Amino acid sequence: MFSIASKVPSVLYKSASFLRLSSTLAFIETSPEGKVLQSSLSALNAANQLGNPISALVVGSNANAASEELRNKIKCGNLNKIIVAKNAAYDNFLPEMLTPLCTELLRSDQYSHFIVSSSSVGKNVLPRIGALLDYQPICDITKIVDANTFVRPIYAGNALATVKCPQDKKLISIRSSSFPSIEEGANEAEIVDAPLMESSSLGTQWEGASLVKNERPDLGSATxxxxxxxxxxxxxxxxxxxxxxxxxxxxxxxxxxxxxxxxxxxxxxxxxxxxxxxxxxxxxxxxxxxxxxxxxxxxxxxxxxxxxxxxxxxxxxxxxxxxxxxxxxxxxxxxxxxxx
Ligand SMILES: Cc1cc2nc3c(=O)[nH]c(=O)nc-3n(C[C@H](O)[C@H](O)[C@H](O)COP(=O)(O)OP(=O)(O)OC[C@H]3O[C@@H](n4cnc5c(N)ncnc54)[C@H](O)[C@@H]3O)c2cc1C
The missing domain is CATH 3.40.50.1220 (TPP-binding domain)
Structure with a gap:
């Protein structure tokens, strides 16, 4: 895959913030049927609060359904691009598969912020991206003060730290219970294909899942x-x-x-x-x-x-x-x- 970033030494790349506009890449999690999860609607709301143009990344076999839902059911003027990685390899959100894709997008595009919910997927992917791009992630934020300043709980929620981040790219996970879901409606986002990635050489593959069937509302999003x-x-x-x-x-x-x-x-x-x-x-x-x-x-x-x-x-x-x-x-x- 050709990218400008791959031709630029990483030190220059990191300091060349003048090359970039402010924009946000939001990672969207979905159900196996491609329905956007509540936690990702909260992540979109957080991305919207930054006021930058937003690109939403949807992945997996049902990424098309998720992209339609994002465009037709969400009122978000800042959402101007939906990047679709329709590939069964992403179906189970294995971090070994997702990290190269997110990293590639963050390297090659002009993103100043990456936002994901602080779910197990977010917790798995964010540190990997941080390590590969050499940026410190800012985890589990509960409030956005401005584009560089965030609030996050520390000491089991007994204190709140206000963190100012001087990095030109902010890798953020949000505590979804602190950000309401984004408003319903529609938007004009353009739907584009994600770059094709080579299959992971890490040899990780999904073997299966053993799930407890439960008719109750999901604990994380129950009212x-x-x-x-x-x-x-x-x-x-x-x-x-x-x-x-x-x-x-x-x-x-x-x-x-x-x-x-x-x-x-x-x-x-x-x-x-x-x-x-x-x-x-x-x-x-x-x-x-x-x-x-x-x-x-x-x-x-x-x-x-x-x-x-x-x-x-x-x-x-x-x-x-x-x-x-x-x-x-x-x-x-x-x-x-x-x-x-
Ligand atoms: C590193 C660490 C991480 C932890 N993480 C978590 C965590 O994620 N979640 C968590 O919950 N805990 C966690 N704990 C444990 C936590 O410290 C407490 O031990 C635990 O929350 C206590 O659970 P409890 O309230 O059910 O039990 P207890 O503290 O024993 O309270 C039982 C309560 O029931 C009341 N009671 C008893 N009988 C009756 C009755 N007949 N009618 C009415 N009331 C009655 C008692 O008055 C008492 O207040 C963690 C601890 C550590 C050290």
Whole structure:
């Protein structure tokens, strides 16, 4: 593949910011059917806040469907190009396959910003691109102050760092719960093909996936979450109390690390510093003390309801509504009233 950047020594290339205009490359994740994920709509919103022209990169067998969705369902005046890499090799978002493509685009085009959501795909791809291009990524940002300045949580969300980045290319991952989805509508973006890449020489290939089938809303994007902690005592009580309440609210189920470690539920449900970060409209915390590592994953929820028999439990400091009492009595009563 011919590119201008490949002919320019990297030091000169990095310092030659005058060669570039400000523009943003946004990486878009999709479902296997090619539906754009909510987290990527948030990434587009973040890209839009930079005010630069945006190119959106969609990949995989169903990249055409994703490109149509981006053009016809999203109101974003800054989105002027949709780059389509229709290739089954990208279907499972293997970082070994995606990194060369993103790197090639970032090298050869005049991008000042690269934005991806802070999902497992983003977390896999961003450091690789940073290492190959020799730029420091700025991870998990929650706010854009200006094109060079970003806010990101540190110390498990206990402090916010405002980071000014002097690099001429900013490689950014966003915390999607901090950026609402971009507005619905349509745009005039041009659809173009991505450069053809040689197949990876790393010998990595997708062997298969074993997925737990779940009818519930996805934890990362659910608007309501019912979450259980160690106060539920065992798996049987967790399932008997948390599941019906979640059913009655059409909510996703979450848990603390203590509940996961004790085997009450699957570890994919863990919320917190070392689990998922969520910000639903409603978060119901049952038998959860409110340790900082748990709060790091849910304290941005719009309305927090806590059920705990200890009035001094720290969860009440972040709760909008607190029910002090035995969860074995409160939860069935609440479920019954909601179901009625
Ligand atoms: C490096 C590190 C990373 C971590 N990452 C995470 C993380 O990502 N997510 C996470 O959640 N934790 C994480 N933790 C663990 C965290 O510190 C806490 O131990 C954990 O969150 C506590 O879970 P819990 O609230 O379920 O349990 P507990 O702290 O034991 O709280 C149980 C609560 O239930 C209440 N209760 C008991 N019985 C009843 C009853 N009958 N009715 C009503 N209430 C009752 C109690 O009053 C208590 O407040 C991490 C810890 C470390 C060190």
């Amino acid at each position: 309501r979450i019912v979450s259980g902690g160690r106060g539920l005592k065992n798996k049987e009580t967790f399932e008997r109390l948390v599941t019906p309440l979640a059913d009655s609210l059409h909510a996703a189920i979450g848990a603390t690390r203590a509940a996961v470690d004790a085997g009450f539920c699957d570890n994919s449900l863990q919320i917190g510093q070392t689990g998922k970060v969520v910000a639903p409209d409603l978060y119901i915390a049952i038998g959860i003390s409110g340790a900082i590592q748990h709060l790091a994953g849910m304290k941005d929820s719009k309305t927090i309801v806590a059920i705990n028999n200890d009035p001094e439990a720290p969860i009440f400091q972040v709760a909008d509504f607190g029910l002090v009492g035995d969860l074995n009595e409160i939860v069935p009563e609440l479920t019954q009233k909601i179901t009625k």
